[in-house]
Amino acid sequence: MAEFLKGLKANYTVSAGLCMALGLVLLIWPGTTTRLVCMLLGSVLLAYGGFQTVVCLINKEKTFFSQGMLIFGIVVAVVGLWILLRPEMIIMAVPLIIGVLIIIHGVHNVIQAVELQKEAYDKWWLALFFGILTVIFGGLLVYNPFEAAEAAIRIIGISLIYDGASDMWILSRVFKVKRHKEKVIDAEYVDLDD
Secondary structure: OOOHHHHHHHHHHHHHHHHHHHEEEEHHHHHHHHHHHHHHHHHHHHHHHHHHHHHHOOOOOOHHHHHHHHHHHHHHHHHHHHHHHHHHHHHHHHHHHHHHHHHHHHHHHHHHHHHHHHHOOOOOHHHHHHHHHHHHHHHHHOOOOOHHHHHHHHHHHHHEEEEOOOOOHHHHHHHHHHHHHHHHOOOOOOOOOO
């Protein structure tokens, strides 16, 4: 069980660290990062769709499946081309997607805070506060219509940095409580009458 918990802690720590690193990149280079991701995504979809279309056109066997793959290839290529020509449409969808993910993280943090309260951790309310604040950050990204995509991306960067940092803090509290509880359970019985 101890090995499982160590692995879980390592996974959460790496995940939180990556979240903070991505947030920092988005905070420093918001426009460049999103345009680069959109161009990369558009190029990959266009290349894959084009390849799929060519393979289906060359294929002499015309089955229902191959016809479906031909249509799929054309649709994917068109979507890739659309992303390359209109990356701002994808950029505007990013705050919504990231906001939903941050809300999910915040709800998870609230659940962990409730667990800390059940374990009688004194400062469980602080973990609850961080979890609720995370949900609010995510909600701002989902519901607040930003005029400038770069401002939204910077807010995402700040939210990701905060989300990663709060995850690390909450995780450290959860493992501190678990270690304390294990020490109490593992304590040896000493007979004072001897």
